[in-house]
Amino acid sequence: xxxxxxxxxxxxxxxxxxxxxxxxxxxxxxxxxxxxxxxxxxxxxxxxxxxxxxxxxxxxxxxxxxxxxxxxxxxxxxxxxxxxxxxxxxxxxxxxxxxxxxxxxxxxxxxxxxxxxxxxxxxxxxxxxxxxxxxxxxxxxxxxxxxxxxxxxxxxxxxxxxxxxxxxxxxxxxxxxxxxxxxxxxxxxxxxxxxxxxxxxxxxxxxxxxxxxxxxxxxxxxxxxxxxxxxxxxxxxxxxxxxxxxxxxxxxxxxxxxxxxxxxxxxxxxxxxxxxxxxxxxxxxxxxxxxxxxxxxxxxxxxxxx
Amino acid sequence: xxxxxxxxxxxxxxxxxxxxxxxxxxxxxxxxxxxxxxxxxxxxxxxxxxxxxxxxxxxxxxxxxxxxxxxxxxxxxxxxxxxxxxxxxxxxxxxxxxxxxxxxxxxxxxxxxxxxxxxxxxxxxxxxxxxxxxxxxxxxxxxxxxxxxxxxxxxxxxxxxxxxxxxxxxxxxxxxxxxxxxxxxxxxxxxxxxxxxxxxxxxxxxxxxxxxxxxxxxxxxxxxxxxxxxxxxxxxxxxxxxxxxxxxxxxxxxxxxxxxxxxxxxxxxxxxxxxxxxxxxxxxxxxxxxxxxxxxxxxxxxxxxxxxxxxxxxxxxxxxxxxxxxxxxxxxxxxxxxxxxxxxxxxxxxxxxxxxxxxxxxxxxxxxxxxxxxxxxxxxxxxxxxxxxxxxxxxxxxxxxxxxxxxxxxxxxxxxxxxxxxxxxxxxxxxxxxxxxxxxxxxxxxxxxxxxxxxxxxxxxxxxxxxxxxxxxxxxxxxxxxxxxxxxxxxxxxxxxxxxxxxxxxxx
Numbered sequence: 183x184x185x186x187x188x189x190x191x192x193x194x195x196x197x198x199x200x201x202x203x204x205x206x207x208x209x210x211x212x213x214x215x216x217x218x219x220x221x222x223x224x225x226x227x228x229x230x231x232x233x234x235x236x237x238x239x240x241x242x243x244x245x246x247x248x249x250x251x252x253x254x255x256x257x258x259x260x261x262x263x264x265x266x267x268x269x270x271x272x273x274x275x276x277x278x279x280x281x282x283x284x285x286x287x288x289x290x291x292x293x294x295x296x297x298x299x300x301x302x303x304x305x306x307x308x309x310x311x312x313x314x315x316x317x318x319x320x321x322x323x324x325x326x327x328x329x330x331x332x333x334x335x336x337x338x339x340x341x342x343x344x345x346x347x348x349x350x351x352x353x354x355x356x357x358x359x360x361x362x363x364x365x366x367x368x369x370x371x372x373x374x375x376x377x378x379x380x381x382x383x384x385x386x387x388x389x390x391x392x393x394x395x396x397x398x399x400x401x402x403x404x405x406x407x408x409x410x411x412x413x414x415x416x417x418x419x420x421x422x423x424x425x426x427x428x429x430x431x432x433x434x435x436x437x438x439x440x441x442x443x444x445x446x447x448x449x450x451x452x453x454x455x456x457x458x459x460x461x462x463x464x465x466x467x468x469x470x471x472x473x474x475x476x477x478x479x480x481x482x483x484x485x486x487x488x
Numbered sequence: 489x490x491x492x493x494x495x496x497x498x499x500x501x502x503x504x505x506x507x508x509x510x511x512x513x514x515x516x517x518x519x520x521x522x523x524x525x526x527x528x529x530x531x532x533x534x535x536x537x538x539x540x541x542x543x544x545x546x547x548x549x550x551x552x553x554x555x556x557x558x559x560x561x562x563x564x565x566x567x568x569x570x571x572x573x574x575x576x577x578x579x580x581x582x583x584x585x586x587x588x589x590x591x592x593x594x595x596x597x598x599x600x601x602x603x604x605x606x607x608x609x610x611x612x613x614x615x616x617x618x619x620x621x622x623x624x625x626x627x628x629x630x631x632x633x634x635x636x637x638x639x640x641x642x643x644x645x646x647x648x649x650x651x652x653x654x655x656x657x658x659x660x661x662x663x664x665x666x667x668x669x670x671x672x673x674x675x676x677x678x679x680x681x682x683x684x685x686x687x688x689x690x691x692x693x694x695x696x697x698x699x700x701x702x703x704x705x706x707x708x709x710x711x712x713x714x715x716x717x718x719x720x721x722x723x724x725x726x727x728x729x730x731x732x733x734x735x736x737x738x739x740x741x742x743x744x745x746x747x748x749x750x751x752x753x754x755x756x757x758x759x760x761x762x763x764x765x766x767x768x769x770x771x772x773x774x775x776x777x778x779x780x781x782x783x784x785x786x787x788x789x790x791x792x793x794x795x796x797x798x799x800x801x802x803x804x805x806x807x808x809x810x811x812x813x814x815x816x817x818x819x820x821x822x823x824x825x826x827x828x829x830x831x832x833x834x835x836x837x838x839x840x841x842x843x844x845x846x847x848x849x850x851x852x853x854x855x856x857x858x859x860x861x862x863x864x865x866x867x868x869x870x871x872x873x874x875x876x877x878x879x880x881x882x883x884x885x886x887x888x889x890x891x892x893x894x895x896x897x898x899x900x901x902x903x904x905x906x907x908x909x910x911x912x913x914x915x916x917x918x919x920x921x922x923x924x925x926x927x928x929x930x931x932x933x934x935x936x937x938x939x940x941x942x943x944x945x946x947x948x949x950x951x952x953x954x955x956x957x958x959x960x961x962x963x964x965x966x967x968x969x970x971x972x973x974x975x976x977x978x979x980x981x982x983x984x985x986x987x988x989x990x991x992x993x994x995x996x
Contacts, residue, residue, distance in 0.1 A: 356592075
């Protein structure tokens with residue numbers, strides 16, 4: 183029983199940075215923009231979170247700084263891809279590499295000094311429940327925030343007019359422009375939101391999960407978040423479930439040997455990508471699903487006519 | 489009362505072209521005013537200027553007597569000017585009512601908006617289901633959505649850009665009823681078209697444009713069709729002549745019980761199609777877009793390969809299992825509906841575009857191309873088919889639609905195919921080039937070849953074809969002799985297979 187609780191909670195915690203980053207990227211992609219630079223933005227969030235923490239700022243402020251750092255790094259991509267209409271693949275890859283380099287530079291002095299991690303919260307009564315308490319109610323606040331953000335993103339996309347407009351822009355920026363929506367501006371907002379969420383995901387790694395600064399500490403999670411959005415076929419609920427699935431695979435990797443699993447860890451770490459490719463092939467065959475959920479203008483630069 | 493819309497001295501120039509040259513006219517309240525002209529006459533530019541989507545270089549626009557100073561789509565909407573684009577501004581992945589909500593200024597209240605949509609669609613006889621996904625709608629239904637979207641905003645001036653190009657003859661009648669009703673209620677309508685008959689039955693006045701300037705202001709119901717055509721084209725239209733013909737004894741091309749499952753939810757399944765085409769005749773396939781014409785064209789051309797070789801016979805030889813290149817080797821020619829991207833590669837010169845299908849004529853050795861041969865071939869096509877281009881090195885995308893289509897049709901005919909399949913031969917082609925292309929196809933058939941024309945324009949098929957089939961919901965009708973057929977019957981056949989159209993008229 184204790185093993186189940188520990189695997190379950192470890193999975194949820196491992197999934198949390200993926201949920202943040204992937205929900206952000208989901209909004210970006212739903213607007214028709216592909217930002218491949220999540221890895222870089224997460225690293226920027228992670229390093230600036232640690233920097234703020236070491237500068238003596240309170241934890242909440244450190245997390246906010248990480249969010250702003252992520253958003254500002256996404257702005258680099260936004261200016262290249264939206265204003266100058268550069269190739270989005272190239273601009274995104276550039277951001278991934280740029281973020282890795284800059285974060286390593288800023289984090290030089292941080293050594294491997296541990297951070298006073300964000301602690302789990304105590305919810306009166308609920309946290310003390312037998313079994314359910316340790317299973318569900320002894321997480322750190324950011325885990326609950328990830329669930330709140332999931333609900334907010336789902337509501338925004340499918341219940342609000344702004345979300346409807348965002349999806350419409352992702353399908354056909356030309357039509358949205360003709361109807362009178364400021365396509366480029368809305369895409370900027372989406373890109374900034376994606377950056378902020380990636381920054382938050384990075385902060386979760388360096389201030390809660392690990393918790394310390396190590397160069398390239400995201401270890402591919404940005405790419406997994408990117409794969410996750412495709413794996414989820416651009417649906418928020420599947421992003422959530424997929425994040426837990428991919429998080430579970432990470433935990434399996436870590437605990438596999440301990441519980442006597444004979445699968446090579448390299449194979450386990452490849453699984454999210456393999457799963458993503460399989461899903462991609464499956465949904466590409468179903469045109470209906472593609473039309474309904476896939477942002478048709480993804481990665482195509484939009485040039486308003488005059 | 490001041491006119492609803494008054495234009496004075498509108499000018500707009502693009503590098504190398506004068507799109508609008510000193511255009512002035514006015515539209516009264518409740519008037520249906522046609523703007524008639526060929527493709528490239530400057531109609532669409534003018535409409536975009538009126539709507540505020542682009543700005544004029546000089547000139548004045550007055551609405552209800554008031555001068556519009558700072559113009560833009562938002563200003564237009566404030567003044568009650570609405571526009572239905574030729575290519576609809578709709579989103580496929582969301583529902584009708586969500587599409588409409590996106591262009592309404594208010595907060596989103598879908599149930600209330602659905603009720604409004606139902607009311608309007610009932611009042612004007614435009615049945616639409618507010619909850620349907622746009623991707624499931626036919627082109628005609630999509631147009632209704634666009635019109636209802638405009639009507640919900642109580643327009644004072646409605647601009648329609650070539651609205652009938654996607655409609656069946658019956659749907660055109662319904663649209664006209666709606667427009668007349670709107671005009672009676674005092675709404676002014678600007679109706680852009682190149683179709684003389686429509687303008688003559690519907691419109692109160694017509695302004696004719698040619699090469700960017702006004703060539704006439706007429707009462708279209710009083711003016712003769714030939715006078716309107718002269719104003720539009722600048723000279724008398726050559727009548728397409730269709731000399732008598734000698735049909736070959738055996739069919740050159742046959743489709744035998746062709747079946748094809750739909751590859752996905754968006755495609756139409758082909759159900760047991762039968763058709764034969766003899767040398768010396770032109771056979772037309774009529775139908776509203778999306779009833780299986782694309783699937784049939786792909787099956788005939790070899791883009792879709794069939795497992796049963798006998799489903800398609802070329803000169804009595806089974807070819808359904810052969811791919812497009814192998815069928816071309818046997819003398820089959822195909823002109824797809826998309827000129828750019830499928831019929832020709834836009835950024836390539838005409839000589840290399842000639843190579844695409846003409847490489848069979850000794851233009852390659854050991855996989856290397858002989859450029860001079862390709863150039864010669866392209867030059868011959870340009871001369872023979874009177875293509876306006878600067879020689880074989882001109883870039884395909886630099887040609888006007890009509891001239892590029894002439895080149896593509898010419899390229900295929902110059903290869904002397906035994907059977908030629910043409911899809912939408914005159915889409916977006918100006919009247920003069922269209923007449924020339926039609927005549928060319930007739931001449932080809934009269935030289936003993938078999939020609940198949942797929943078109944959504946029934947009038948075009950009546951002009952060129954000897955026989956017709958009607959395609960509806962993946963099925964082909966019996967062969968119909970053009971001499972005994974009339975357009976209304978064909979229109980009925982176009983919708984009879986689709987139960988959906990019957991059902992939708994009962995909505996609301």
